[in-house]
Amino acid sequence: MSRILVTGVDGFTGRHLTALLAEQGHEVIGISHSALTKPIKGLAASHIGDLTDAHALKDIVAMVRPDKVAHLAAIAFVSHGIVEDIYRTNIVGTRNLLEAISAAGGVEAVLLASSANIYGNRVSGAIDETVAPDPINDYAVSKLAMEFVARLYQDALPIIIARPFNYTGVGQATNFVIPKIVDHVRHKATTIELGNLDVARDFSDVRDVVMAYSMLLADRAAIGQVFNICSGEAHSLRDVIARIREISGHEFTVTVNPSFVRHNEVKMLWGDRRKIENMTGQRPTYIIGDTLRWMLDE
Numbered sequence: 001m002s003r004i005l006v007t008g009v010d011g012f013t014g015r016h017l018t019a020l021l022a023e024q025g026h027e028v029i030g031i032s033h034s035a036l037t038k039p040i041k042g043l044a045a046s047h048i049g050d051l052t053d054a055h056a057l058k059d060i061v062a063m064v065r066p067d068k069v070a071h072l073a074a075i076a077f078v079s080h081g082i083v084e085d086i087y088r089t090n091i092v093g094t095r096n097l098l099e100a101i102s103a104a105g106g107v108e109a110v111l112l113a114s115s116a117n118i119y120g121n122r123v124s125g126a127i128d129e130t131v132a133p134d135p136i137n138d139y140a141v142s143k144l145a146m147e148f149v150a151r152l153y154q155d156a157l158p159i160i161i162a163r164p165f166n167y168t169g170v171g172q173a174t175n176f177v178i179p180k181i182v183d184h185v186r187h188k189a190t191t192i193e194l195g196n197l198d199v200a201r202d203f204s205d206v207r208d209v210v211m212a213y214s215m216l217l218a219d220r221a222a223i224g225q226v227f228n229i230c231s232g233e234a235h236s237l238r239d240v241i242a243r244i245r246e247i248s249g250h251e252f253t254v255t256v257n258p259s260f261v262r263h264n265e266v267k268m269l270w271g272d273r274r275k276i277e278n279m280t281g282q283r284p285t286y287i288i289g290d291t292l293r294w295m296l297d298e
Contacts, residue, residue, distance in 0.1 A: 001025040002108070004217070005066035007097065008073030009046060010036055012172045013113070017070060017210040018042050024214065029064045031057075031073065051093025054100070061100040068109045068217050071097055075139070076115075083138050090142035091149060098153045109158050109217050112150055115143040116165040116202075116228065121267050128272035129163070129226050136266065147226075158223040160216050165230035165271045169206035169291055170298045177237065178203070181244055182295045184252065191253045195260030197241075200234045202271045205286035205294075215280040222279060230271025231284050243289060248296050 004021055008014045009030025018028045022042020030046040040046070047060045051073055071094065075086045094112065101107050119127050120134030135141045150159050168178040177194065184192045212229045216222045241254060277283060286294075 001027065002067035002217075003027045003029060003064070005029050005031065005061070005064050005069045007031045007049075007051070007069070007071045008033075009040060009043065010034075011072060011076075012169075013206060013210065014072050015040050015171060016169070016206050017072065017213055020207075020210050020214055029066065031060060033073070051096055052088055054096040057096050058100040058103055061097075061104045065104060066101075066107060068111075069097075069101055069107060070111045070113075070213060070217065072113050074113065075142075086138050086142050087145075090139075091145045094146045095149045095152075098150065098157060098159075102153060102156050107157065109160060109220070109223060111160045111162060111213055111217050112146065113213075114147055114161050114163045114226075115140065116163045116230065116269055116271060117266065118144040118147070118163065119269065122270070126232065126270050126272035127228070129228055129275055137262070154224065158220075160222045160224075161226040162213060162216060163226060163228050164209055165202040165204060165228065165269055167204035167206050167209045167229075168295070170295055172206070178240060178292075179295070181241065182292070185244060185248045185250045185296065188250065189252060191255060193255050193257040193260065194237075195257065195262065196265050197237050197254065197256060198267070199265060200236045200268045200270065202230045202232070202234050202269055203240070203288050203291070204229065204231045204284065205291040208284045208286055211285070212276060212280070212282055215282050216276075219280055225275075225279075227276045227279070228271045228273055229276065230273050231287075232271060232273045233288075234268065234270035235288055240288065240292075243292055244296070247289065247292050 010032040019041040021028050027044045031049045075089045117140035118133040120136045172179045174180045174183045
């Protein structure tokens with residue numbers, strides 16, 4: 001089995017990926033931005049590191065000498081208030097990591113978590129990997145720029161780029177819309193303020209997303225390629241709200257707070273997952289109702 005370095009190990013996705021990789025028999029070493037506040041299942045060891053500190057990052061990678069790397073660390077919230085942080089972490093931080101991996105050598109696979117937000121607004125149809133990027137917010141621009149940075153290392157490193165569409169599950173922060181609604185329901189709130197309700201997203205379960213990541217890391221044929229990570233189905237936010245009401249049996253009123261409505265909101269984001277299915281055979285295990293029940297029951 002492999003020694004796998006996971007950046008952002010203490011984040012929502014990092015915790016789920018670490019548990020899965022450890023269950024598969026891998027040794028998982030993490031990098032987190034600060035000291036861990038609670039244990040992470042399956043984590044063998046962890047280092048505190050800032051992606052923007054190139055020298056410290058190079059020392060950590062040289063010490064760990066990973067067989068594979070899953071780069072998840074990022075400013076991932078689209079409405080993050082400090083734009084400079086988004087660009088510094090997502091672009092410069094990724095370049096620092098790739099430079100450190102290149103200097104250490106001997107790495108078999110490097111998975112970079114990009115984002116389907118790079119595709120921007122599409123009025124109809126599922127998006128496949130050949131669709132031209134059209135980012136409409138700073139987060140999306142930073143992720144697309146990260147992909148271009150990765151091209152500078154494509155001859156030196158075995159890079160795989162994953163473009164996850166929206167996903168959720170137990171442990172996601174409540175500043176994301178589905179965990180926010182679930183948290184209100186679990187506290188029996190009677191009203192909730194949201195932003196734009198007239199949006200549709202391809203929602204995956206985080207457990208399916210990390211399974212896809214693990215399968216890409218294990219498949220040498222994936223190196224040098226880009227993959228959508230998605231369910232292949234779009235659900236409107238109104239439909240998700242209705243399902244949460246149905247599953248929980250809790251009634252609540254939704255009001256739109258204009259301050260929560262983003263002027264650069266992506267209206268429709270729906271993915272075509274045929275490429276990863278053809279490569280790995282991996283198909284979603286969970287549908288949106290399964291994910292919502294898991295979150296409501298946890």
